[in-house]
Amino acid sequence: MPGVAAIANTYNAPNFVGELFALTRPDTPFLSAIGGLTGGKRANGVVHTWSVYDLRAPDPNRQRVEGADAPAAETRVRGQERNVLEIHQETVGVTYSRQAAQTMFAGTGSANPNAAAIGGANAVDNEMDWQTRQALIQISRDVEISFLTGTFQEPSTNSTARKTRGILAATTTNVITNATPAPLTEKVVLDLLQKVWENGGIQISETATLMCGAWQKRMLTTEFVTKKNYQEQSRNVGGVAVSTIETDFGSLNVMPSRFMPADTVQVVSLDQCAPVLLETPGKGFLFSEPLAKTGAIDRAQIYGEIGLEYGPEIAHGKITGLTTAAE
Template sequence: MGAVAGQGTTFNLPNYHGELFGITPTETPFLSAIGGLNGAVPTQSVEFEWQTVDRRTSTANNTAVEGANAPTAVARSRSAVSNVVEIHHSTVEISYTKEATPHMYAGANYGAVDNPVTDELAEQIAAELESMAVDVELSFLSGTYAKPATNATARKTRGVLTAISTNVNANGGTARALSKDIIDATLKTAFTNGAKLPQMSTVFMVGPDQKVKLSGVYSAATLNQPTQTRNIGGVAIDTLVTDFGVFGVMLNRWMPAGQIAIVDLSVCRPRFLNIPGKGLLFAEPLGKAGAATKYQLYGEIGLEYGPETYHALIKDLS
């Protein structure tokens, strides 16, 4: 069992009897919650952008006297934020013989015809699409931005964890235990810096270790209440009662072990380059070069994450 490089044949893709169980995790909670591979917004450029605007500082008693002339005109300039789509490209190739022999068993060639894989090509395309989706999930979380000047290197989309720079609670690289004080300080910083923290779309995104520790912190907190659930984008979300609102807790096995992200999902969405005549993510047959069927899987995908100040990141957790 394992990876096969090149063409799939009866020798490297053997058949067996009985039910087929997938043992590698393929869930993509962040990607699914913001629309999934089928819910993306098309773009017609490899780079896409959105805008942010701030407001002037307001003060009490900002008034004028009677009969005064109109004051000097004011306006607020806008700022652009951008990201890029990165290319996800795979190939699947199955020999004619392999396609024709779903009932040829590598193990004991006995008993009923019970191989659940009756179409090897479709099975391998589906498996690779699942792997590509996990690749996208990882990029959307921890991707490091790259916009190369030439085609010598690949474009890379910026992930939401990489994008967060304002509301970061770190400890200089020294690990510390998660506490309610850390969570409160992070939420306070985010709120002070303008994060909306909408209760219906803000989630604590955690890996398995921090999920246990987060539950431990709030099991003793005076503001805790029995765990409830909600559903965001088809993903089941637990809830957490904090001083700043009731937020979701999204378990994501792909989160870095020592981090917790506080993400406003409402401003995040996948962006796909729309390939004319083909779509956003597609499988298409390649030209014949022998006795095999060959498909390529292709998509150009990036993350729009809204204002980075709407999110927060807790780092250096033990």
């Protein structure tokens, strides 16, 4: 099976004839929906902060009498949220021989992949460019899982890597946790949506989203579509095709992700989320540059710093401890 090699050469990365198929899915729905690796906001440091504030509860007895003195002053206090940007860095390298041997193809059953040459078309015209594209896709998958399940890590020295806080760890207020695994039901989803809605989240229907893995997606379809005999609808959010379900709190997107924990459903107000990018002067964000020559090899590094801004965490919610298979 395909795997990982160090520097690509004619032995560990031979050419093959025919169409090229990917064994690994490259989709990153959460990252793509909030801006991807080319959108989002610009940071000016490795720590990114944003402010939050609230208003007092409405008072039905706030009226004043004629001629009354001015009431005591009240000040709304602002708070601050913070997250760090994490570094993603990859290296690709291809030998001179491998770059030159574009029309040499591996024969099946040969101990030496260079021993048999057969006619046909090579699916990869430029090995260095192709390897670079795959490294970028792998970085996007790494960022996707960080934005979902990342654990915040802000070290005091450079001996430890910075790690951005993912949306699951950021969500602390609107949480429903099952001490004993329990199946997902319409009631528990609506209970969570009510919590989020009352705290100001999912106010924009187009960006109100439920993220989950494969099994919980099936459960959502059963609870909100099959049992109610609804026709499942779909729409596009930030270039990502999603299905929708009808709830008491509007039409919500359902966004399956391969990187979501199987026992969790996350409610996300996508309008509050954005990737935050730190640009290197003269290079930009997520750039590729050649590394120093040490032999008959072309080597390049890909480098970028990115973090997640999730807005006020009370705009999101999560259910954990769900069963992950049919009882």
